Amino acid sequence: MTSAGESTGSRERTAEAVNAALSDRGLLYREQLRAPLSYWFIGLLFGLSLAIIMLVISPWWSLAALVAGTALSGAAVLAYGRPVIEIRADGTLAAGSAVLPASALGGADALDPERSRALRTYEADPRAFLLLRSYIPTAVRVEVADPTDPTPYLYLSSRRPKQLAAAVNALQR
Incomplete structure (x- = not known):
């Protein structure tokens, strides 16, 4: 039986291994939205x-x-369950069919299940890009800062919304 400290340590080692594997492939973040x-x-x-x-x-x-x-x-x-959300080392966000450079992105907010539901239903903007998977209750809202793009924001379903928002916010603009 392992203690809580050992469990946390193994999770950190796993996260470090995942980050190392991603950087080897030229990615800062990757998530596939597999079906349950x-x-x-x-x-x-x-x-x-x-x-x-x-x-x-x-x-x-x-x-x-x-x-x-x-x-x-x-x-x-x-x-x-095939869509992938990636943040590449060159600063590009690829989410499903959308590919945007970091210069076209604004801030990103991690959304809890309640806020995610509101943003995909009664508060949704019809011009927004939605990479929506109903089996994932949380999401990230990424503002589109490009004035020539009519899309106001990207709504990206994510199982790890805080990590995705942090990765988007860390991009050089």
Whole structure:
């Protein structure tokens, strides 16, 4: 059994190892917005429901529907969890399809679950860029400082909003 001090020390060593690996790849921050395990389970249930529907025709059709339905839903879950948020060493923020240089970015604020919900619903600006994943309750709001860009801010779902906001705020502008 480990003590709280040993656990904290191992987390710090893990964070240091992650930071070293990121800097080796020319990244200051990286986060992939992977889908949770429950989405994979729902995909399996989708394949199973297709198999039950096709069981009326024959067991072979049922097996084919199970395999095809599970594979298709697995591909959909994989694609939905593919977006990446990166801050590259050259000062570029890449979030999904948006790529902005540090000179176009303003300040970043880490949002708690309540503030995140407000910003993606009734306080949302329709011109904003949203990299939104409903299974991630926290987010970061990054102001866009470029006067020629009509996008007022980026809303980025993040499991580590404080780290992402700190990394954005640390960029040289």
